[in-house]
Amino acid sequence: MQNVNQEDLVKMMEHVRVYANNGKVADYIPALKKQRPEMHAVAFQHINGECVSTGQVDYNFTIQSVSKVLSLAIALMEHGVEAVFSRVGLEPTSDPFYSISTLEVGKPSKPLNPMINAGALAITNMLCGGNSEDRVRTILSLIHRITGDDTIYYDEEVAKSEFETAFLNRSLCYFMKQNGVITGSVEELLDTYTKQCAISMNVEQLAKIGALFANDGKSLDTGEEIIPSFYSRICKTFMVTCGMYNASGEFATKVGIPAKSGVSGVILGVVKNLGGVAVFGPSLDEKGNSVIGLKLLEKMSAHYEWSIF
Ligand code: GLN
Numbered sequence: 061m062q063n064v065n066q067e068d069l070v071k072m073m074e075h076v077r078v079y080a081n082n083g084k085v086a087d088y089i090p091a092l093k094k095q096r097p098e099m100h101a102v103a104f105q106h107i108n109g110e111c112v113s114t115g116q117v118d119y120n121f122t123i124q125s126v127s128k129v130l131s132l133a134i135a136l137m138e139h140g141v142e143a144v145f146s147r148v149g150l151e152p153t154s155d156p157f158y159s160i161s162t163l164e165v166g167k168p169s170k171p172l173n174p175m176i177n178a179g180a181l182a183i184t185n186m187l188c189g190g191n192s193e194d195r196v197r198t199i200l201s202l203i204h205r206i207t208g209d210d211t212i213y214y215d216e217e218v219a220k221s222e223f224e225t226a227f228l229n230r231s232l233c234y235f236m237k238q239n240g241v242i243t244g245s246v247e248e249l250l251d252t253y254t255k256q257c258a259i260s261m262n263v264e265q266l267a268k269i270g271a272l273f274a275n276d277g278k279s280l281d282t283g284e285e286i287i288p289s290f291y292s293r294i295c296k297t298f299m300v301t302c303g304m305y306n307a308s309g310e311f312a313t314k315v316g317i318p319a320k321s322g323v324s325g326v327i328l329g330v331v332k333n334l335g336g337v338a339v340f341g342p343s344l345d346e347k348g349n350s351v352i353g354l355k356l357l358e359k360m361s362a363h364y365e366w367s368i369f
Contacts, residue, residue, distance in 0.1 A: 061331070061333065061334045061364070061365075061366075062364055063106055063108075063110065063334070064104040064106070064112055064334075064335070064337075064360070064364065065112065066112045066114070068363065069102060069104065069112055069113070069114050069360075070114045072356060072359045072360060072363070073100060073102055073114050073115060073356060075355075075359065076352050076355035076356045076359060077098070077100045077115075077341070077352055079343075079351050079352055079355050080097045080098050080100070080341060080343040080351060080352055081097075081343070082343070082345070082351050083097070083343035083344045083345050083350075083351035084097075084343060084344055085097050085325070085342045085343060085344065086323040086324070086325075086342070086344055086348070088225070088323075089218065089221055089222045089225065089323070090221045090225060091215075091217050091218040091220075091221035091222070092122075092218065092221075092323065092324060092342075095121070095324065095325065095342035096342070097341075097342055097343040098343075099115075099116055099119060099325075099340065099341065099342055100115045100116065100340065100341045100352050101113070101114070101115035101116045101117050101119060101262070101263045101339070101340045101341075102114060102115055102263055102337065102338065102339045102340070102356060103117060103262075103263035103264040103266070103267040103337070103338050104267060104335055104336070104337045105264065105267035105268050105270065105271040105280075105335050105336050105337075106271070106334065106335040107271055107274055107275050107280055107333065107334060107335050109280060109281075111264055111267065113263060113264055113267075115263070115340075116340075117262060117263055117264055118262055119262055119263075119340070120215075120260045120261055120262050121260065121261075121262075121324045121325065121326055121340050121342070122214075122215050122218045122257060122258045122259065122260050122322070122324045123257070123259050123260070123261065123266065123322055123324070123326060123328075124257045124258075124322030124323050124324045124326065125157065125175070125180070125257070125320060125321065125322040125323065126266070126320045126321070126322045126326055126328045127180075127199065127256040127257055127259055127322075128174060128175050128179075128180040128183070128320065129175075129273075129295050129298070129299060129303075129320050129328070130199055130202055130203065130256075130269070131174075131180060131183050131184050131187065131199060131256060132144075132174045132175075132180075132183055132294075132295055132298065133202070133287045133291055133292070133295050134187060134198060134199065134202060135174075135183045135186045135187060136291040136294060136295075137287065137288070137291060138186070138187065138188050139186060141294070143186070144174075144183070144186065147170060147171075147182045147183070147185075147186060147241060148170055148171045148172075148173060148174045148179040148182050148183060149170055149171065149172045149173055149179070150173060150298075151172050151173055151301075152172070152173060152301045152302045152308055152309075153172045153173065153176060153302070153306060154306050155176075155306060156305065156306055156347070156348070157175075157176045157177050157305045157306075157348065158176075158177050158228050158229070158232075159176065159178075160178070160228075160231060160232055160235060163178055163232065163235050163236065163239075164235070168239075169235075169236075169239040169241065170182070170236075170239075170241050171236070171241070173298060173301070173302045174298060174302075175298050175299075175302035175303055175305075175320070176302070176305075177228075177229055177232055178232045178235075178236065180253070181229065181232055181233055181236070181242065181249060181253055182236060182241050182242055184249060184252050184253050184256065185242040185243065185244065185249050187199075187252070191248065192248050192249075192251040192252040192255070195252045195256075196214065196252055196255045196256060199256050199259065200212065200213065200214075200259065202286070203259065203261075203269070205279075205286055206268060206269050206272045206279070206286060207261070207265045207268045207269065208268075208281065209265060212259065212260070212261050212265060213259070213260065214255045214256070214258040214259045214260060215258045215259075215260040216258075218257075218258040218260070219254045219255045219257070219258035220254075222254040222257060222258065223250060223251060223254040226250055226254060229250060229253065230246060230250060233246040233249055233250065234246060257322075263338040263339065263340055264338075266326065266328055266336075266338035267328075267335070267336045267337060267338040268280070268336065269328065269336060269338075270328050270329060270330050270335065270336015270337055270338060271335045271336035272286060272287065272292075272336070273287075273292055273295065273296055273318070273330045273336065274330045274331055274332055274333060274334060274335050274336050275333075276289040276292050276293075277289050277291065277292035296318040296330055297318070299318035299319055299320050299330065300312060300317075300318045300319075300368075303318065303319050303320040303321065304319055304320075304321050304327075304347075304349055305321070305347050305348055305349065306347055307345075307347045307349055311349075311354070312369070314354075314358050314361075315329070315354075315357045315358055315361045315366070315367070316361060316366065316367025316368055316369050317329050317330060317331055317357070317361060317366050317367065317368060318330040318368075319357065321348070321349045321350060321353065323344065323348050324340075324342060325340055325341050325342030325343065325344060325350040325352075325353065326338065326339065326340050326350065326353070327339045327349065327350050327353035327354070327357060329357055331364075331366050332368065334366075337357070337360070339352065339353040339356050339357065340353070341353050341356075
């Protein structure tokens with residue numbers, strides 16, 4: 061497969077960044093409202109070590125729902141497949157990521173998959189540790205190992221802002237607690253979840269996480285297995301079927317790579333055996349996906365023939 065070339069990347073970004081006007085910055089988390097819609101950045105980290113990028117590559121954004129892939133990987137490593145999928149399902153959904161409706165009508169009442177909020181909350185609830193601090197540390201340590209950068213941390217302002225306004229996520233938790241899907245303190249769970257979503261980094265750092273998955277969970281530098289390949293495969297499968305929320309089917313037809321998006325305006329993509337791509341552009345479409353990110357990945361996938369299908 062052909063490496064991503066710097067000049068192509070700059071040209072493609074120039075074409076798509078005007079589309080920022082077609083969307084809206086997320087405002088249900090008050091601190092995210094401050095993001096400027098015209099911001100844009102992309103990085104492609106090749107497995108061979110080469111990284112190409114353009115835009116505001118030093119800008120740190122919060123990874124939001126992209127963190128769900130990492131918490132899933134950790135839950136699988138800590139508890140195994142059977143335990144994890146006794147708590148959450150494996151099926152995609154046409155409902156939005158914050159939906160409560162299937163929890164009410166589904167039998168048994170468990171979240172449909174680990175990429176929607178209910179499922180991710182149930183996964184975070186499973187993580188080993190005595191308290192929220194331990195669990196957030198586990199997620200950060202995995203990120204530090206993958207990126208080789210142990211300064212990566214969460215954005216306290218964004219975490220606090222979401223914690224104070226996460227009424228819908230609290231409702232999901234109470235509903236799941238009533239049905240025995242989660243245990244323990246809802247406030248503690250929300251504290252962990254909002255901090256994991258507020259973990260902050262730039263596109264080059266995030267692209268390294270994508271590259272790890274492209275490399276079947278093995279470190280790019282040492283070849284050491286950081287996430288066992290079987291679990292890495294499960295994470296990528298959920299990225300294909302559920303990673304772009306209720307636009308995952310459309311994304312699969314247009315782009316055709318495992319990807320996960322977050323409401324800060326980020327999309328992480330994985331190109332098997334080639335590398336990881338991270339795009340940031342905070343202007344979102346009606347389903348919560350970055351407008352610039354979608355356009356850019358569509359262009360890149362067509363140009364470099366990335367679709368896995
Ligand atoms: N922290 C966000 C939330 O729970 C993450 C959602 C997202 O990125 N789609 O609402």
